[in-house]
Amino acid sequence: MDFLHANRMPFRFRCDHRPQAQATLGEDRVALVTDLHHLPFANSSVDLVVLPHALEFDENPHQILREVERVLVPEGQVIVTGFNPFSLWGTRRLFNRRSPQAPWAGRYISVPRLKDWFALLGFETRAGAFGCYAPPFDQAKWLHRYRFMEPAGDRWWPYAGSVYIMQAIKRQQGMRLITPLWSDRIARAKALVSVAQKNANPDT
Numbered sequence: 001m002d003f004l005h006a007n008r009m010p011f012r013f014r015c016d017h018r019p020q021a022q023a024t025l026g027e028d029r030v031a032l033v034t035d036l037h038h039l040p041f042a043n044s045s046v047d048l049v050v051l052p053h054a055l056e057f058d059e060n061p062h063q064i065l066r067e068v069e070r071v072l073v074p075e076g077q078v079i080v081t082g083f084n085p086f087s088l089w090g091t092r093r094l095f096n097r098r099s100p101q102a103p104w105a106g107r108y109i110s111v112p113r114l115k116d117w118f119a120l121l122g123f124e125t126r127a128g129a130f131g132c133y134a135p136p137f138d139q140a141k142w143l144h145r146y147r148f149m150e151p152a153g154d155r156w157w158p159y160a161g162s163v164y165i166m167q168a169i170k171r172q173q174g175m176r177l178i179t180p181l182w183s184d185r186i187a188r189a190k191a192l193v194s195v196a197q198k199n200a201n202p203d204t
Contacts, residue, residue: 019033039071047072056082082108082163089136111166131154133152
């Protein structure tokens with residue numbers, strides 16, 4: 001899926017860590033096949049990184065986040081989607097740990113733990129949301145019957161959604177945004193107006 005299809009950034013591309021993705025570079029629009037633990041990008045060169053379910057299916061998710069922190073510019077953003085272990089899907093995963101199929105093969109990361117990882121790397125979490133409250137049925141008809149759980153879960157038990165999305169911003173220690181001094185500009189403008197009026201009326 002192209003998660004950045006509505007993004008207005010002029011230059012964006014997709015990375016994949018699977019070797020078999022090389023055979024479908026054109027179809028899936030994968031621009032680069034690389035090792036997520038060692039991204040081939042310069043320090044502070046990327047504005048936004050999106051990680052759709054990349055952390056819970058990797059043996060070393062900490063290294064992926066360290067690489068993301070390295071390549072992001074100051075005030076750059078990372079968006080992570082993951083499966084919530086404290087949900088109906090997380091409960092089913094407990095009985096399917098040995099399954100090699102996704103999503104049960106992953107090691108789910110809770111939102112509090114992910115926030116701690118972000119804090120250690122100097123990120124500030126800004127926004128997030130949960131979703132997918134229906135039980136993990138395989139058949140569409142059962143998912144259709146339980147569709148009422150989506151609005152109910154979002155209202156009554158929002159933290160029990162099976163899927164979450166989280167946004168974090170890379171903060172630079174000692175960095176301060178310099179904003180225009182609007183009050184000083186207004187004061188100088190008023191002073192210039194009063195001087196101009198005085199020169200135009202020398203008798204006063």
